Amino acid sequence: MACDKYNNLIFICDSSLQSSLFRDFLEKSLGIPIQIATIEGLPGLTLPEKSSVLVIIDNTHINEESLDLYIKFLIEKSISGSEVLINSPNNVAANLIAKWPNMVGVFFAGDDMNVVAKGMKKVLEGELWLSRKLTNELITSYRNKDAIVAKSTANLTTREKEIMQLLVLGASNIQIAETLFVSENTVKTHLYNVFKKINVKNRMQAFMWAKNNHYNDLPL
Numbered sequence: 400m401a402c403d404k405y406n407n408l409i410f411i412c413d414s415s416l417q418s419s420l421f422r423d424f425l426e427k428s429l430g431i432p433i434q435i436a437t438i439e440g441l442p443g444l445t446l447p448e449k450s451s452v453l454v455i456i457d458n459t460h461i462n463e464e465s466l467d468l469y470i471k472f473l474i475e476k477s478i479s480g481s482e483v484l485i486n487s488p489n490n491v492a493a494n495l496i497a498k499w500p501n502m503v504g505v506f507f508a509g510d511d512m513n514v515v516a517k518g519m520k521k522v523l524e525g526e527l528w529l530s531r532k533l534t535n536e537l538i539t540s541y542r543n544k545d546a547i548v549a550k551s552t553a554n555l556t557t558r559e560k561e562i563m564q565l566l567v568l569g570a571s572n573i574q575i576a577e578t579l580f581v582s583e584n585t586v587k588t589h590l591y592n593v594f595k596k597i598n599v600k601n602r603m604q605a606f607m608w609a610k611n612n613h614y615n616d617l618p619l
Contacts, residue, residue, distance in 0.1 A: 404453075405523065406450055407450050408429075408453050408454075409433065409435075409441075410425070410454075411438050411456045412435065413457070424516070429519060433455070450479070451478070452479070453522070456482055458485065458486045458488070470606055471603055473500065482501060483506070484502065486508045487505050488507070489507050491505065493536030500610050504528035505528070505530070505533060561579060562593065564609075566606060566609055567610055572590075593605060
């Protein structure tokens with residue numbers, strides 16, 4: 400099947416025969432090649448810059464450090480990613496799902512393979528595949544975030560807000576500088592000031608702060 404939304408699919412899992420067979424099943428069902436990698440092996444993948452990537456994540460093979468490694472991968476490769484979680488517990492908390500940059504589908508451990516294939520086709524068509532319960536919890540979570548966005552962004556200057564919008568899109572310092580017609584050193588200075596204002600220590604933490612404060616939802 401054709402897919403205009405994503406030009407690369409990646410399956411994050413362990414190195415096992417079972418994972419390879421699942422990848423083969425999805426490739427056959429969807430008619431799209433899928434790269435396979437461990438979370439630690441993501442940096443070694445070859446992808447064109449500014450790729451739109453759908454990442455399928457096996458929940459049984461990620462840990463607390465996985466999100467940081469994944470965000471680092473997005474930033475270093477300058478790509479836009481969406482995520483699908485498979486083998487998720489039925490009682491997965493919405494706040495855990497919301498930590499990922501752009502989760503568009505969640506499949507539970509007991510889901511039939513045909514259900515996964517059907518849901519993946521919907522995701523590739525631009526739809527979400529989330530349970531009603533999880534959707535309602537996420538909506539509530541996002542509404543609560545909306546209520547504090549104005550307060551959390553009040554101390555940033557207009558230029559700093561522009562930089563954070565570009566940062567959350569995966570732009571490098573050089574790309575931000577070119578877009579805003581300023582020097583790379585100016586961008587670094589603004590980022591340093593932003594880090595102090597929002598109390599983060601590095602670019603990755605700033606990226607997640609911007610995602611949580613809906614900078615990706617604001618028009619440039």
